[in-house]
Amino acid sequence: MFQRCGFADADADLPDADYVVVGLPFDCTASFRSGSRDGPDAIRLASFNFESYDYYSDVDLAALAICDLGNMDLGADAAYAEETIKEGIALLPKAAIPIFLGGEHSxxxxxxxxxxxxxxxxxxxxxxxxxxxxxxxxxxxxxxxxxxxxxxxxxxxxxxxxxxxxxxxxxxxxxxxxxxxxxxxxxxxxxxxxxxxxxxx
Ligand SMILES: [Mn+2]
Structure with a gap:
């Protein structure tokens, strides 16, 4: 269900993770301009261009236990995508805070x-x-x-x-x-x- 690729510094293993990143590359109901399906991987690519330390919050992302599970394969049908997203989230460890990268608002x-x-x-x-x-x-x-x-x-x-x-x-x-x-x-x-x-x- 998950295709592995990675957000910068998100190199924790799943059982150890406090945060889990999941890409949801879906844009099939787009009414103006499609392309947000490329969002998750574009965000990952851009993530390597930032410092891992954020001075506003005094947090270094490199010190956090983050696991990037990659993207879910959501197909091209919104009803299918909705069910698949729910099935995927049910598989995530409850102890970790999930972070989802889209993808359109649906x-x-x-x-x-x-x-x-x-x-x-x-x-x-x-x-x-x-x-x-x-x-x-x-x-x-x-x-x-x-x-x-x-x-x-x-x-x-x-x-x-x-x-x-x-x-x-x-x-x-x-x-x-x-x-x-x-x-x-x-x-x-x-x-x-x-x-x-x-x-x-
Ligand atoms: Mn909206």
């Missing part, structure tokens, strides 16, 4: 469903950073579309809290749905005016 609902089930018995909080509401019931003749990602996330059992930040785009039906259902979102304009910090100064 990969997120099965990730949320899986993480809520395996590690958040009290309910999972989801924070979405996105320009779009992604609250469409269906788009491009499929409910699995990237344009429906937040709608699908909100339908998942175990999602206790949800908010999206950076919104600048959506159709009238999406904004109406958000309003009628009390869905929390902040627009990019609000972020620009108020700042992104908890206590902006």
């Amino acid at each position: 990969i997120t609902p099965p990730i949320v469903e899986s993480l809520a089930r395996r590690s958040a018995p009290g309910g999972l909080g989801v924070l979405v950073l996105d320009a779009h509401l992604d609250l469409r019931a269906e788009f491009g003749c499929t409910r699995y579309s990237h344009a429906c990602a937040s709608r699908r996330i909100l339908e998942k059992e175990g999602v206790k809290a949800y908010a999206s930040i950076g919104i600048r785009s959506g159709c009238l039906e999406e904004f109406t749905f958000a309003k009628e259902n009390g869905i929390s979102y902040s627009t990019s304009r609000e972020v620009k005016e108020k700042g992104i910090g908890v206590n902006p100064s």
Whole structure:
């Protein structure tokens, strides 16, 4: 299921890993421009161009136990990809924190469903950073579309809290749905005016 390749300094063995990197190279519902399926390997390639030490957080990635399991083979069908993602996540060690590299936004609902089930018995909080509401019931003749990602996330059992930040785009039906259902979102304009910090100064 996993094809081995590697993120920089992610050289721990799976049983020893505190963090597990998994690539999800899927973009088959792309409506503007495809190519995000190349994202996971592009991120890995770029990772070798950075220092492993991050002075903001005073953390050296080289000192952490990170295992890169490579990419999952997700095929070209969104329903198949969703099931495969859930099957793959069920195989990951529960002690490690998973980090998923995409891939388009349609990969997120099965990730949320899986993480809520395996590690958040009290309910999972989801924070979405996105320009779009992604609250469409269906788009491009499929409910699995990237344009429906937040709608699908909100339908998942175990999602206790949800908010999206950076919104600048959506159709009238999406904004109406958000309003009628009390869905929390902040627009990019609000972020620009108020700042992104908890206590902006
Ligand atoms: Mn999105």
